[in-house]
Amino acid sequence: MTTETQLKEIVKQKYSEIALQDKETNQSSCCGAGGCSTEVYNIMSDDYTNLKGYNSDADLGLGCGLPTQFAKIRPGDTVIDLGSGAGNDCFIAVAETGPTGKVIGIDFTPAMIDKARTNAEKRGLNNVEFRQGDIEHMPVTANTADVVVSNCVLNLVPNKDGVFKDIFRVLKAGGHFSISDVVLVGNLPDALRKDAEMYAGCVSGAIQKEVYLELIQQNGFEHITVQKEKAISIPDDILKNYLNEQELADFKQGNTGIFSITVFAQKPSCCAPGSGCC
Numbered sequence: 001m002t003t004e005t006q007l008k009e010i011v012k013q014k015y016s017e018i019a020l021q022d023k024e025t026n027q028s029s030c031c032g033a034g035g036c037s038t039e040v041y042n043i044m045s046d047d048y049t050n051l052k053g054y055n056s057d058a059d060l061g062l063g064c065g066l067p068t069q070f071a072k073i074r075p076g077d078t079v080i081d082l083g084s085g086a087g088n089d090c091f092i093a094v095a096e097t098g099p100t101g102k103v104i105g106i107d108f109t110p111a112m113i114d115k116a117r118t119n120a121e122k123r124g125l126n127n128v129e130f131r132q133g134d135i136e137h138m139p140v141t142a143n144t145a146d147v148v149v150s151n152c153v154l155n156l157v158p159n160k161d162g163v164f165k166d167i168f169r170v171l172k173a174g175g176h177f178s179i180s181d182v183v184l185v186g187n188l189p190d191a192l193r194k195d196a197e198m199y200a201g202c203v204s205g206a207i208q209k210e211v212y213l214e215l216i217q218q219n220g221f222e223h224i225t226v227q228k229e230k231a232i233s234i235p236d237d238i239l240k241n242y243l244n245e246q247e248l249a250d251f252k253q254g255n256t257g258i259f260s261i262t263v264f265a266q267k268p269s270c271c272a273p274g275s276g277c278c
């Protein structure tokens with residue numbers, strides 16, 4: 001059985017490799033899904049190119065939504081991006097916070113942090129900062145952020161409950177998040193569920209949508225809303241690496257759905273007395 005630590009090492013190693021590739025190479029090997037095709041890239045990630053602040057060097061095609069589009073970021077806000085990669089969402093977010101705001105990207109893969117810092121330097125941005133760390137235990141003091149965003153990352157974390165707890169800690173009272181992530185409805189076939197590449201490829205680490213939303217609620221957030229949902233279909237040429245013909249037919253005819261959702265939730269503006277959140 002693979003432990004949480006081993007899973008994190010697999011993820012770090014995969015994203016170190018990706019950080020050292022250019023976008024074109026990533027498009028043909030993206031998301032670690034066993035040499036996934038360009039189609040998977042197209043299906044998982046959205047088009048960023050028209051967004052203010054877009055930086056093509058930071059766009060490695062690794063997202064599964066456009067969280068900043070839904071995050072209600074205001075000028076002057078402090079924004080934290082969980083699993084910031086090469087900084088793609090951070091550069092969009094800082095275009096919205098303006099010079100009076102601040103964006104902190106957090107990622108545990110050193111090569112991603114290096115790439116993101118280089119991208120920020122090239123743009124001469126001094127209010128975007130990248131910190132190396134695990135999003136279960138962020139290197140950020142409590143009550144720092146007005147907004148938290150994240151794009152296709154929580155599925156990669158074995159203990160999602162730990163991440164939601166830490167988001168609650170770092171958000172200011174009344175602060176909110178918009179997170180794009182992969183969730184499931186129904187069960188994946190064993191061959192997909194147990195594969196390390198599928199885990200690093202943002203598929204098999206995903207949990208049931210219902211459980212995901214319950215976790216958010218159990219951690220004290222309110223106004224939980226799914227802002228966007230889209231079905232993800234893994235192309236047959238990928239599935240054939242894992243499933244025989246019969247298993248493939250069963251999977252396609254079955255009820256299992258893989259979805260990218262963007263979910264919003266808010267930390268209450270005043271919490272229980274003594275909770276330290278107000």
Ligand SMILES: C[S@@+](CC[C@H](N)C(=O)[O-])C[C@H]1O[C@@H](n2cnc3c(N)ncnc32)[C@H](O)[C@@H]1O
Pocket residue numbers: 011012015058059060061062063064082083084085086087088089106107108109112133134135136150151152153156157202
């Ligand atoms: C699929 S990529 C998405 C990158 C970025 N959000 C984007 O859309 O381009 C996942 C990123 O999350 C990071 N990551 C995964 N698990 C993490 C964890 N527990 N703590 C911090 N970063 C993590 C990886 O290093 C990788 O850079």
